[in-house]
Amino acid sequence: MSHRIGVVGFSAQEFDKVDAAAKLFSALRARSWLYAPDTCSGYTNLGIPAIAYQCAQSLGMLTVGIACQKAYGYERFPCDEVIIVGTNWGDESQTFLTSIDELIKVGGGKQSAAEYAAFNGPKEELFLG
Numbered sequence: 001m002s003h004r005i006g007v008v009g010f011s012a013q014e015f016d017k018v019d020a021a022a023k024l025f026s027a028l029r030a031r032s033w034l035y036a037p038d039t040c041s042g043y044t045n046l047g048i049p050a051i052a053y054q055c056a057q058s059l060g061m062l063t064v065g066i067a068c069q070k071a072y073g074y075e076r077f078p079c080d081e082v083i084i085v086g087t088n089w090g091d092e093s094q095t096f097l098t099s100i101d102e103l104i105k106v107g108g109g110k111q112s113a114a115e116y117a118a119f120n121g122p123k124e125e126l127f128l129g
Contacts, residue, residue: 003037004019004064004099008115009048009106016128020106021046023126025055027104034061040080040100042092043067045077048106053077066096 005028009020031037039056042051043065053063064080065071068091083099085092093115097103102122105112116123 002062003031003035003101004040005031005037005124006096006100006103006115006119007039007041007052007106007107008111009052011044011049011109012048013043013047013109014045015107020126021051021126023128024048024051024104024106027054027124027126028052028059031102032061034081035124036061037101038062040066040076040077040096043071043076043079043082045075048108050077052104054080058105060124064099066092066099068092086102086126090114113128 017066038053056063063079064081065110066083068086068088069084071087085095090111097115097119103119104114105125
């Protein structure tokens with residue numbers, strides 16, 4: 001199994017997408033030099049998950065979408081692997097957290113904060129300017 005980097009953060013809220021993309025690209029690129037990681041996020045093609053997947057693809061990383069069935073109601077990123085757990089947002093959190101080796105958080109709401117707090121491995125929070 002490869003090294004997996006989880007990314008959580010804003011989906012629907014407004015944020016500086018250029019700043020987020022630059023910081024995420026830099027964080028993922030730094031890790032890509034150490035190992036050949038996969039990037040995991042919430043499967044939707046919105047907000048931080050979409051930016052994380054775009055950055056990951058540009059770096060040649062595989063993309064993994066981990067979400068609940070509600071993700072099917074939104075535009076989805078064409079991930080290399082998809083894992084669907086449960087019916088409601090948050091049902092997938094435990095699977096997400098046990099599927100990753102480290103976590104990057106960029107803003108986000110309650111679920112992002114809860115996942116960041118619950119994760120026991122290496123983690124980093126990127127702050128937008």
